[in-house]
Amino acid sequence: MDVRALIKKEVLGQKAYAVDLSDCPVKLDANENPHRLSPAAATVLHDALRDVALNRYPDPEARTLRDRLSALYGVPREMILAGNGSDELIQILLAVLRTGGEGGGVLLPVPTFAMYGITAVNMGHRVTEVPLDGDFDLPDGFAGRWVKGENPDIVFLAYPNNPTGNCFSRGKMEEILDAAKGFVVVDEAYGPFSGKTFLPEVERRENLIILRTFSKVGFAAIRLGVLIGSPVLLGELNKVRLPYNLNALTQAMGVRLLDHGEELDRQVLAIVKGREELFRELQKMEGIRPFPSDANFILFRCAYDKDRVYKGLLERGVLVKSFASPPVLRDCFRVSVGTEEENRAFVAALHDVVGTCR
Ligand SMILES: Cc1ncc(COP(=O)(O)O)c(C=O)c1O
Structure with missing residues (x-):
């Protein structure tokens, strides 16, 4: 039986939404909040489930x-x-x-x-x-x-x-x-x-x-x-x-x-502060052009070989989002704002990788 013959043409023509499943210590690809809840708040939430x-x-x-x-x-x-x-x-x-x-x-x-x-x-x-x-x-x-x-x-x-x-x-x-x-x-x-x-x-x-x-x-x-x-x-x-x-x-x-809510609001403020710091760091890097962001991530253009940069970051334990399309994003990456430590690790890794590409 030809299973595909029964499927809508619109679906046949699609690709499934791709999620990068690389197991990385510094995961900055999905615009998540990098902070966990405090143990006290987490306990209250877990109690609610009981x-x-x-x-x-x-x-x-x-x-x-x-x-x-x-x-x-x-x-x-x-x-x-x-x-x-x-x-x-x-x-x-x-x-x-x-x-x-x-x-x-x-x-x-x-x-x-x-x-x-x-x-x-x-x-x-x-x-x-x-x-x-x-x-x-x-x-x-x-x-x-x-x-x-x-x-x-x-x-x-x-x-x-x-x-x-x-x-x-x-x-x-x-x-x-x-x-x-x-x-x-x-x-x-x-x-x-x-x-x-x-x-x-x-x-x-x-x-x-x-x-x-x-x-x-x-x-x-x-x-x-x-x-x-x-x-x-x-x-x-x-x-x-x-x-x-x-x-x-x-x-x-x-x-x-x-x-x-108050704990979450504090985390949001920390992310916004981290975003501004990360933006300034990216601005300082040769060949990297960050775009101003109102969100918890930053899009940046990269003048170097994109695959090399992506793989170089992965080898250094950092996962970011890379775009193959549309054409305007072909040389762009998106990085989520992480914890202070994660942001530092990302900036150091990018510096390092860019150094090898020049
Ligand atoms: C603009 C926008 N809307 C919606 C979503 C999906 O959110 P949810 O996790 O609630 O499905 C995303 C996730 O990346 C998003 O970027």
Whole structure:
């Protein structure tokens, strides 16, 4: 039997999302928070898990967690959907969206977070990619796509953007929000590191959808993403969402970890400080050009043989993210901000490797 003959052509044409599984002491490739929780906070979280009834299905509506998130974000519970990471929420969103030439498709400024495009294609959407400008900002006239009648059904705006690290200019974002006749997803996965948000707008703009995640502030392992949007949209998303999408352990952890907001805020401040120091170090290096970042990572261009630099870093125990595409990123790496020690190890390793490439 030809198994592939039964598979959608869109899926056949894709490559699976590649994660580098190299076992490295200094892991700076995935925009994670390098800090663990204090032992006291970790004990409280682990204690919370003891009370979970493992023999029962989880609350299908994650009510306690959504109540806590509602207090945190200052929006009603009916506007909050919790998911198995924001990846799942992106998938649910694209699953409810009309396809098959009925609508205007999915609009993506590129480069941006890969999963928007991968998921959209898998779901049979037409994807239009528009290159960012030379400063990685939205190009002039981006909002014109609705004015001219192209009318994309949805646009994904990562704010700050991954992998470029910058927040698009607010004026251009607002132009889009005003012009769009479709959904505008503002993905604030890295929002805690920028201090900028569109959350206060969400109750008065029915087409605005905000995404948040706990992955970048220290909880990538528990897979907890949050979508904030209009109750009408959430009603539709709930028809597609699997009933028990958020397991009980994640729900219980999510509730408890919100009690440790101050500790997480301190970690975010340390990462922002580390980012500024790392940026200055990279700026000093010949042949290396870092781009300003509002996130917990820095994109940098490298004038040397990219494979050699990547392998040289790996040999010295440092893993960073390397990009093969799109062309604008071909000579770029992205490094997550680590602990002070990890940042020092990365800078020393890069110095060393660059020295061998000159
Ligand atoms: C912009 C952006 N959104 C969403 C995600 C995925 O987050 P999660 O771990 O919640 O699925 C990432 C992860 O890298 C990201 O960069």
